Amino acid sequence: MDIQTKYESLDPRAKKQVEEFLELLLKRQNNNFFDMTSWKERIKSIPKWSEEDLTAFEENKKMFNQWPSYK
Numbered sequence: 001m002d003i004q005t006k007y008e009s010l011d012p013r014a015k016k017q018v019e020e021f022l023e024l025l026l027k028r029q030n031n032n033f034f035d036m037t038s039w040k041e042r043i044k045s046i047p048k049w050s051e052e053d054l055t056a057f058e059e060n061k062k063m064f065n066q067w068p069s070y071k
Contacts, residue, residue, distance in 0.1 A: 007018060 007015065010018065
């Protein structure tokens with residue numbers, strides 16, 4: 001069975017996955033897979049945690065650790 005016949009026998013969802021995978025391979029092949037500029041912009045968009053945010057996690061951790069364990 002040739003590749004075109006196999007592709008045509010796939011359902012629409014599987015065809016979409018194949019197309020996305022092919023796009024990934026083409027990007028890698030063109031050596032444009034890693035774009036430093038867009039990577040830096042994505043990193044800058046990551047939200048920062050404030051001390052207040054971290055305090056809430058610590059309080060929840062303490063309350064969780066106070067629960068009795070059942071064996």
